[in-house]
Amino acid sequence: MGFKGNKQFLPSKPCAVCGRTMTWRKSWSKNWDSVLYCSDKCRAKKTCAKHHTSL
Ligand SMILES: [Zn+2]
Numbered sequence: 001m002g003f004k005g006n007k008q009f010l011p012s013k014p015c016a017v018c019g020r021t022m023t024w025r026k027s028w029s030k031n032w033d034s035v036l037y038c039s040d041k042c043r044a045k046k047t048c049a050k051h052h053t054s055l
Contacts, residue, residue, distance in 0.1 A: 017042035 010024040015038035022038045037043040 017045050
């Protein structure tokens with residue numbers, strides 16, 4: 001749902017870690033709202049930082 005007949009428009013948003021623009025991917029269709037990082041590398045960075053903070 002959400003992209004009926006409008007394939008040329010893909011949502012995008014900045015990565016929470018590096019700020020790089022992430023364009024919507026099919027693999028993210030189910031969890032686009034929860035996608036915050038452009039790559040596993042950035043996710044690991046964030047997780048790492050959070051882990052240190054919570055110690
Ligand atoms: Zn990133």
